[in-house]
Amino acid sequence: MHAVHIRDLDLNLLVVFDALQRERSVTRAAAEVGLSQGAMSHALNRLRAFFEDPLFVKTSSGMAPTAKAELIGGTIGQIMTALQQNVVSQARFDPSTARRSFVLCMTDMGELVFLPPLIKRLRKAAPHCTLRSMQIPLEEIEATLAAGEADLALGSMHVAPESLFQQQLFLHTFVTMVSVRNKAVGKTIKKAQFESMPHIVVSLTGRASEAYDRAFDDYGIKRNIYLTTPHFLAVPHLIDAHPELIANVPLELGNVFAKLGTVRIVPPPIPLPPFALRQHWHPRFHDDPANIWLRQIIKETFDRYPNLPDATD
Template structure:
């Protein structure tokens, strides 16, 4: 780096001379020849109009001016070594950091367990924090760094965010294990007559399967809207006549606890994409790049995975020939 009058690379020469008190040893530390080191030292002397380091019995001793400059030079070089350079050589094994992820309570069940398992192995000093926030607040949180990634399926994600598709999952219907009326699949009559529980997340559009039901002419008897996925199986345990259509992976988690069971809905429902989103400000941040790679690798083996190597801003309209489904 240079200004009109000063080459900032000379600060490393000054720093080495302060610590080594020897032109020969300072040159060896910086990987310079002794001639190049002497030339750089002469440039420093010329700029500051001072010898800076003079030969004594104790070695190259700093002058009064060099002593006055030494504290500032050491502070600058320490900041470079401890704050700037580590950003270019990110080491997850030694880093201590809390990563913040925006997700729903469903996301906590689906994403967090496998992520926690991997994180504890490859980055044992890092921690996780999850947030559930309305869609209008997501961009500001990611832009400020108060959140690192958004994980989930957000049809109305801001256009400015980058998105990478992780895997595809479909929708299934769940019923209480106490419900004896429904067998392996729901009939259309059962589906339309039984009371439904649906999840309405703050700031989100209707579930993507709504259009599929409407196109088939199906009418749901919606009894309860709730913002929480996790309450559904508990409600069904108390009210066995309730049914709900939820993401398949979530239904599989619920069914492990023996409260609900998975059945086929009466019509085929389109799959949906679970993705990770991040702000362009942190697109090249080494820690966030590593975190995105960890998330991608964690869910590479999930069913119907469709993860591409590159990421693009989320397109809402066709721009420059970009495909809406490419990530």
């Protein structure tokens, strides 16, 4: 058979061959692939013409394969299995049976905010799937998503790459976090106190956020920035060790840290603008069924945030 001869083969006929090979009956094979018995017989005739062989012949025990049918049957069976497992299965995503690991780009703050309710939801909807989080520099997120090394990036990227799709999940506001041992600050913090006390600023880039700076500048407030760190988790421990320090953090994170009993939150002296938490994904995976499902479940999970049920319920 010449290589160009493959163009004459209707690949749907492989489905017919595979069914006949397993059922050894035109009637049963026709029922399996959803054809009438007449259409099945016509398909078998086309197979015979292509392979120039009877392929299956009537016997007292059913349709028996010829020597050529047995020769090519194993290969066709492997082709059908590979198509089913590696191609057809990718056309849909069944979370109840899927076995895969979803990878999310997020900060340590994102882990505290996103993971508890998300784990609860995924363990019920996709019991055989797992989660992995990774923290990477902002400039590497686009390439990481494009390469399929991560499914989504969750967080507040003030300057997200234009090539990425994005969807807003919710808005978060900011509070000022102080030590419970700092008696100089009452239920509110005065402007003079806010300006004089040393601040901890969290920035993934190592620089104070321009958006935050602009908000303070608009009100004529100058921060006394003592420490800039890329790690939110370090902030409450540093404030506990050094009660003179303060920090501005998202409300949701402040509530988590306040449960530690070492810090408390107060409203800042000025109304800081809210920031949007979004999920971002690469166009390569915009129509991927598993990615679509993951985006939908994350959107549904955080649609009412922060008014979510306790993740331990």
